[in-house]
Amino acid sequence: MPEKVQIQYDALVLGGGIAGMQAALDLAEQGYTVALVERTETIGGNMIKLSKVFPTLDCASCITTPKMAAVAHHRNITLMTLCELRGVGGAAGDFEVKVRQQPRYVDTDRCIGCMKCEMGCPILAPSREQHGFAGRKAIYVPFASAIPQVPRLDAESCTLCGKCAGLCPTGAIDYFQKPRDLKIRTKALVLATGYKLLRDYPARAWGEAADQPNLVDALQMECLLAPAGPYKRLLRPSDGKEPESVAFIQCAGSRDTQLGVRHCSRVCCMYNIKQATLLKREHPGMRLAIYCMDVRCFGKGYEQFYRNALEMGVEFVRSKGVVTGRSDDDGVIVRHDDMEGSGGPRLDTFDMGVLSLAIVPAWTPDGLAPVRVAEDGFLASRQPKLSSTLTSSEGVFMAGVAAGPKDIVDTVVEAGAAASEAGIFLKGLQAGRQRAA
Ligand SMILES: Cc1cc2nc3c(=O)[nH]c(=O)nc-3n(C[C@H](O)[C@H](O)[C@H](O)COP(=O)(O)OP(=O)(O)OC[C@H]3O[C@@H](n4cnc5c(N)ncnc54)[C@H](O)[C@@H]3O)c2cc1C
Ligand code: SF4
Numbered sequence: 001m002p003e004k005v006q007i008q009y010d011a012l013v014l015g016g017g018i019a020g021m022q023a024a025l026d027l028a029e030q031g032y033t034v035a036l037v038e039r040t041e042t043i044g045g046n047m048i049k050l051s052k053v054f055p056t057l058d059c060a061s062c063i064t065t066p067k068m069a070a071v072a073h074h075r076n077i078t079l080m081t082l083c084e085l086r087g088v089g090g091a092a093g094d095f096e097v098k099v100r101q102q103p104r105y106v107d108t109d110r111c112i113g114c115m116k117c118e119m120g121c122p123i124l125a126p127s128r129e130q131h132g133f134a135g136r137k138a139i140y141v142p143f144a145s146a147i148p149q150v151p152r153l154d155a156e157s158c159t160l161c162g163k164c165a166g167l168c169p170t171g172a173i174d175y176f177q178k179p180r181d182l183k184i185r186t187k188a189l190v191l192a193t194g195y196k197l198l199r200d201y202p203a204r205a206w207g208e209a210a211d212q213p214n215l216v217d218a219l220q221m222e223c224l225l226a227p228a229g230p231y232k233r234l235l236r237p238s239d240g241k242e243p244e245s246v247a248f249i250q251c252a253g254s255r256d257t258q259l260g261v262r263h264c265s266r267v268c269c270m271y272n273i274k275q276a277t278l279l280k281r282e283h284p285g286m287r288l289a290i291y292c293m294d295v296r297c298f299g300k301g302y303e304q305f306y307r308n309a310l311e312m313g314v315e316f317v318r319s320k321g322v323v324t325g326r327s328d329d330d331g332v333i334v335r336h337d338d339m340e341g342s343g344g345p346r347l348d349t350f351d352m353g354v355l356s357l358a359i360v361p362a363w364t365p366d367g368l369a370p371v372r373v374a375e376d377g378f379l380a381s382r383q384p385k386l387s388s389t390l391t392s393s394e395g396v397f398m399a400g401v402a403a404g405p406k407d408i409v410d411t412v413v414e415a416g417a418a419a420s421e422a423g424i425f426l427k428g429l430q431a432g433r434q435r436a437a
């Protein structure tokens with residue numbers, strides 16, 4: 001039986017990406033106690049895995065890491081990792097949230113972060129953070145700036161050889177840790193559970209596409225381009241060769257009413273331009289073609305960013321019905337309907353391809369939380385015209401991509417707004433209690 005623990009906070013923020021971290025920090029700065037609940041072993045979300053950010057090309061981890069540290073050190077924030085929501089009971093002002101914490105197999109209070117366990121572990125398994133392009137040990141910290149800086153033992157790849165426990169100077173390794181059920185009483189909830197990519201789309205749409213080693217998705221490309229990426233430069237996963245040409249295929253699952261999703265994922269135009277720009281700067285001779293129905297540059301400085309890419313020689317191919325195949329030398333064949341020329345089908349071959357897969361919610365309430373979802377699957381707003389952060393339930397707020405696809409700038413603004421709405425709600429509760437007393 002999992003151990004049961006009960007705790008109480010003013011607000012519980014679900015999801016430790018940039019939206020959840022910002023909302024937690026803003027609430028904590030207002031003097032409220034906050035539980036930040038994250039289901040993986042570290043906070044940082046998708047943003048910490050990006051290479052650089054459009055349109056400024058700032059390093060993504062240089063912006064995210066200080067936020068992660070601020071969360072970890074704020075006295076009003078309690079960080080809970082490896083925690084999954086099991087249910088929400090009660091009502092606005094007094095929710096009872098059930099959370100199950102999966103074992104880390106390392107005692108966080110005892111661990112001093114010396115990494116002797118990781119260095120001594122003989123087992124290498126594919127790294128989820130590096131999309132399987134690189135390995136990690138069976139006991140590992142997922143990346144250098146992960147928070148908390150406490151390793152996690154992956155029970156599936158561990159052989160229980162006992163080396164790590166023998167090397168640990170503080171006796172922190174506990175092979176017998178069990179899941180813990182936590183009951184958290186909270187007055188308000190902020191849902192910031194973010195997104196994932198619609199990864200089964202190519203298989204459903206194109207069949208063969210799933211077997212192409214050099215056709216990667218956009219988050220895999222971010223990983224390959226990141227300063228801490230597996231090869232430190234762009235190399236083809238199949239043979240380690242430097243590609244001379246890369247095709248970017250947009251709306252792979254977005255704006256596709258038959259096999260994908262109806263909505264526009266909003267950021268793909270811009271991140272494809274970013275990825276192509278980063279490559280062009282390093283390799284001016286590389287052929288880079290973006291296959292798109294149109295280019296949506298909605299934010300400040302975005303249009304200029306697009307024009308700069310055009311001037312650098314990035315090709316924009318107006319196209320529909322893009323299908324890919326594998327060439328004899330593991331290149332990516334792109335077939336599309338030419339929207340500007342004859343309108344007929346055209347074929348082209350590239351060393352690598354990138355699919356801009358649709359952005360879909362990472363989590364949906366499925367009866368676990370008292371909130372509605374909209375037609376597109378993201379959390380629904382109670383007052384879409386007045387506030388994007390009010391869910392269908394009083395006392396429950398939302399922020400970031402959990403509420404719909406958006407870029408980092410809009411995510412951070414929305415997280416601030418959610419914290420502000422939640423703060424007003426909490427103040428209202430206090431005032432009501434004072435009047436009643
Ligand atoms: C390929 C790509 C490149 C991009 N490049 C840029 C860019 O250059 N510039 C830009 O502005 N935007 C970019 N974006 C968009 C950017 O990634 C998002 O705007 C931003 O990361 C959204 O943050 P978030 O906190 O809402 O979600 P996420 O980063 O997804 O964070 C959500 C967090 O919640 C956790 N979580 C999920 N479900 C649960 C649950 N049930 N319980 C507990 N925790 C949970 C997740 O583990 C995660 O840590 C890019 C997107 C993609 C796909
Ligand atoms: S017990 Fe598991 S985690 Fe520890 S060193 Fe052996 S294989 Fe690695």
Ligand code: SF4
Binds near residue numbers: 112116169
């Ligand atoms: S060896 Fe022990 S103290 Fe050092 S990082 Fe591993 S678990 Fe922590």
